[in-house]
Amino acid sequence: MAGILEGKKILITGVLMESSIAFHAAKIAQEQGAEIILTAFPRPTLTERIAKKLPKPENVKVIELDVSNQEHLDRLEGLVREQLGDRLDGVVHSIGFAPQDALGGNFLNTPFESVATAMHISAFSLKSLTMALKPLMTEGGSVVGLTFDAQFAWPQYDWMGPTKAALEATSRYMARDLGKDEIRCNLVSAGPLGSMAAKSIPGFDELAKVWDSRSPLTWNLTDQEPAAKAIVALLSDWFPKTTGEIIHVDGGLHAIGA
Template sequence: MGLLDGKKLLITGVLMDSSIAFHVARIAQNEGAEVVLTSFGRTMRITQTIAKRLPTTPEVIELDVTDAEHLDTLSDRLKEHIGSLDGVLHSIGFAPLGAFNFLEGTWEDVSTAIHASAYSLKALATATLPMLDRGSSIVGLTFDARFAWPVYDWMGVAKAAFESTNRYLARDLGPLGIRSNLVAAGPLRTTAAKSIPGFATFEDTWGDRAPLGWDVRDPDPAAQACIALLSDWFPATTGEIVHVDGGVHAMGQ
């Protein structure tokens, strides 16, 4: 019996097989879950191709989390493929290049980052709410926003908003029996990371600072934490941020 036997999950953010979301989908299927993926625009075809590398090729539906029409119709479109949902993975983040310069970033750049990377958690939660029942779980991926990291700049601010959004979702969805939690992963060599100028700064030093060590090429620890939170094994945990970073978050330097 798998950890997610009978569960039905919506997983966003599968772009390449290096994506954390890809490995969440892979492990979820191996643990007995039925999975539906999302993508949109020019990346739809890429996601559909990568989806074939999973144990079972899942459906891929179109979802741009900044598009109100996509969100308004999401539940109806999901019902064409899956009758209900037990869990949702939010693995979405985007910021224009200008957002990676804190003092020079424009409001246009910053608002785009916050919309796509923070407000989208609430938007995805409310869009899928009609399909979620008591015991369901929403899980998001973050990069610890307690600090002013080098090069992260306005994306760091967006992640701080994302983490706050998680707490408010936990407050408002808790009475419905729905949990909302985040996994704060250490730096991983994903497509998203490669798009951040200077992200190699994290990769080069993280392993030295992590008491457990850290492998930037291994997304499985972060993916496994997501799977645990999507399962029934954390029934009384919500509003939490689980750090999967080799222990860096607990160190002074």
């Protein structure tokens, strides 16, 4: 039986470690029949090593991509074309960064320069990455990003919270403007997972404890597969008329008050 991504060509960002949600999305995408290409920054060699652990490592190319560097974005289409041909069916945006002074209880003292960096890399890049690749999405396609529920103010998360709110709004506007090209844009809102990105947040353990007491479904900090499966499902043709949506893969905590 063919996989749900059989014949599709997908670009995936954010494969930093085996604990990355993006790594598990890449793994499942390959298992479901996709041909993938990865981007990495600032250490492409690290991603190249991790890519060797994918089910089909022999054909996986890694492109260096700093989403805040316009030259990198301008050359991206050509590099992807060289590897995958003239069509791209999907993009996974798993990119987030905030300077240390924008995290860890420093919200009221963070300078704008640090906020601007966080917004540029974590939110605006959803638009800039997609537009860099849009010429290849000639038959429509699916853009899937990762968020952390921006409805709430989380302890220690500080300016990453507003950047995720901006990311969520950006996804809705992209859904509006790209629908005419049959390009869908959705987000997966995952609960806390022990990824490299999560561990860089001061007080992450305190944040994670919330899930132990409030999540209706048992939450496992080391199980990236549920979020990765949601990403792959949204990349597939099984959500043909879903766009501007946020799919919560958080054990149901988003629905619970106290």
